[in-house]
Amino acid sequence: MVREERLQIILDHVSKDNKVMLTELSEKLNVSEDTVRRDIKVLADQKLLTAVRGGAVAHSPIPHHYRAREKHDVASKKVIASKVLSFLKDGQVVIFDGGTSTLAVAESLPDDLRITVVTNSFPVANALEDHPTVEVIFAGGRLYKSSFTTIGHETINAFRNIRADLCIFGICSVHPTIGITTRDYEEAEIKKTMIEISKETIALSTLEKINKADSYYIGPVTELATIITDVSPDDEQLSTYREAGINIF
Missing domain, CATH: 3.40.50.1360 (Rossmann fold)
Structure with a gap:
């Protein structure tokens, strides 16, 4: 599975459950937790979620302006x-x-x-x-x-x-x-x-x-x-x- 597919799956999980855990994603994506951690960092750098210890959580969906x-x-x-x-x-x-x-x-x-x-x-x-x-x-x-x-x-x-x-x-x-x-x-x-x-x-x-x-x-x-x-x-x-x-x- 290429990175772009993994990133979309992570975003889909956050959208549905408001959070994702490293261990669960590692098993689902069949990659190491370090790989998932790097994927989460990419999404966090793009302001699409917030990285936390053990996973990530969703941003507030409220409009900014x-x-x-x-x-x-x-x-x-x-x-x-x-x-x-x-x-x-x-x-x-x-x-x-x-x-x-x-x-x-x-x-x-x-x-x-x-x-x-x-x-x-x-x-x-x-x-x-x-x-x-x-x-x-x-x-x-x-x-x-x-x-x-x-x-x-x-x-x-x-x-x-x-x-x-x-x-x-x-x-x-x-x-x-x-x-x-x-x-x-x-x-x-x-x-x-x-x-x-x-x-x-x-x-x-x-x-x-x-x-x-x-x-x-x-x-x-x-x-x-x-x-x-x-x-x-x-x-x-x-x-x-x-x-x-x-x-x-």
């Missing part, structure tokens, strides 16, 4: 947003990141909720500009056009002046052993800071982002107090996170 993401799976984002509202109380300082799920939360805030939102997201700030009781602090910096957020040292420094009660952010991908990851290095640095300055972190995730991995590390899953999804908390794909002590809603 904000304009594509805002039209993606809108119904699931509304389900997630409705679950978030029970965590919000008057007087809180809450960080909202630039995710489209987070925007859905901002758009659904009750008119009488009195919180302070700290964000680097232009869409979130715009959604809240006419809210009668929510104060908004915008963390300025360099515009990252793919997500309509600010990034860079100025943004990080602005967040470091905050001590938030909650951090609410939409994750790109999460895996029980690889952790929380994203596709962009500077976004990863911003999200790390958001977590560091918050008493509690709530991650918003549709099921298609679960057990996936991307290139840039944000932190271990144990940084998350809660994961809010669009499915039942008892879903089998979430069992590893429950076992890690994370609340699932």
Whole structure:
């Protein structure tokens, strides 16, 4: 079997099962584990999957640009947003990141909720500009056009002046052993800071982002107090996170 055939088989397995193991592929392809490891590296270099110890896992299937993401799976984002509202109380300082799920939360805030939102997201700030009781602090910096957020040292420094009660952010991908990851290095640095300055972190995730991995590390899953999804908390794909002590809603 030539390499191109092996690479396609590996991609097919990742697409179907979200992961592949070296030992299984070695047997299926009738080649050594070292050969499979080299094949996985080729695919990882092409950003088609993420190499991990013992195999590989799938990237998040979510579109990268904000304009594509805002039209993606809108119904699931509304389900997630409705679950978030029970965590919000008057007087809180809450960080909202630039995710489209987070925007859905901002758009659904009750008119009488009195919180302070700290964000680097232009869409979130715009959604809240006419809210009668929510104060908004915008963390300025360099515009990252793919997500309509600010990034860079100025943004990080602005967040470091905050001590938030909650951090609410939409994750790109999460895996029980690889952790929380994203596709962009500077976004990863911003999200790390958001977590560091918050008493509690709530991650918003549709099921298609679960057990996936991307290139840039944000932190271990144990940084998350809660994961809010669009499915039942008892879903089998979430069992590893429950076992890690994370609340699932």
